[in-house]
Amino acid sequence: MQKIRVKDKDFAVSIPWEKIQAEVRRVARQINEDYAGQTPVFLAVLNGSFIFAADLLREITLPCEISFVKLASYQGVNTTGQIRELIGLNLDLTGRPVIIVEDIVDTGLTMAHMLETLRKQNPGSIDICTLLLKPGKLQVDLDVRYCCLEVPNDFLVGYGLDYDGLGRNSKDIYTLAEN
Numbered sequence: 001m002q003k004i005r006v007k008d009k010d011f012a013v014s015i016p017w018e019k020i021q022a023e024v025r026r027v028a029r030q031i032n033e034d035y036a037g038q039t040p041v042f043l044a045v046l047n048g049s050f051i052f053a054a055d056l057l058r059e060i061t062l063p064c065e066i067s068f069v070k071l072a073s074y075q076g077v078n079t080t081g082q083i084r085e086l087i088g089l090n091l092d093l094t095g096r097p098v099i100i101v102e103d104i105v106d107t108g109l110t111m112a113h114m115l116e117t118l119r120k121q122n123p124g125s126i127d128i129c130t131l132l133l134k135p136g137k138l139q140v141d142l143d144v145r146y147c148c149l150e151v152p153n154d155f156l157v158g159y160g161l162d163y164d165g166l167g168r169n170s171k172d173i174y175t176l177a178e179n
């Protein structure tokens with residue numbers, strides 16, 4: 001089995017590039033069908049989704065826009081702890097069909113927060129499109145309309161996903177190897 005070392009850990013290939021591409025194409029076809037006649041706005045969540053967003057958008061045949069956003073974390077001055085602000089949104093979403101493009105939904109807390117923030121912009125609709133979903137880790141009730149692959153609870157890197165900032169450039173998706 002093909003292995004890579006990222007920083008101080010070994011990872012074994014888990015989802016080969018060809019399999020990822022097939023699933024990305026399948027989801028893109030579904031979006032093309034479901035959104036026929038509309039001009040959706042894709043909101044790709046950085047950093048992890050940059051490769052997925054690029055591959056997905058090349059398969060979208062609809063007129064569409066894309067904006068890259070980020071949930072920036074910083075410590076607030078109040079006692080509630082972390083505040084996460086949506087940055088990079090440069091489009092008016094009022095009345096627009098929005099598709100959030102995410103690398104991985106794990107507990108779902110990030111996505112739940114993103115939905116709450118975006119609803120304040122009064123979009124026409126919001127759908128979630130994720131490359132990976134860990135159903136075993138979900139802590140919130142999320143309607144994930146588009147998902148390329150469901151995965152077990154293991155830690156993954158590659159195809160945009162990082163381990164401590166590294167490994168995003170690996171073509172395939174790798175899982176932490178036991179050693």
Ligand code: 5GP
Pocket residue numbers: 048103104105106107108109110111154155156157161162163
């Ligand atoms: P959630 O809020 O759903 O728990 O976490 C979502 C974020 O956690 C993802 O956008 C991603 O940045 C990170 N994450 C969750 N699972 C993994 C994983 O297996 N590998 C990597 N590299 N990041 C993960």
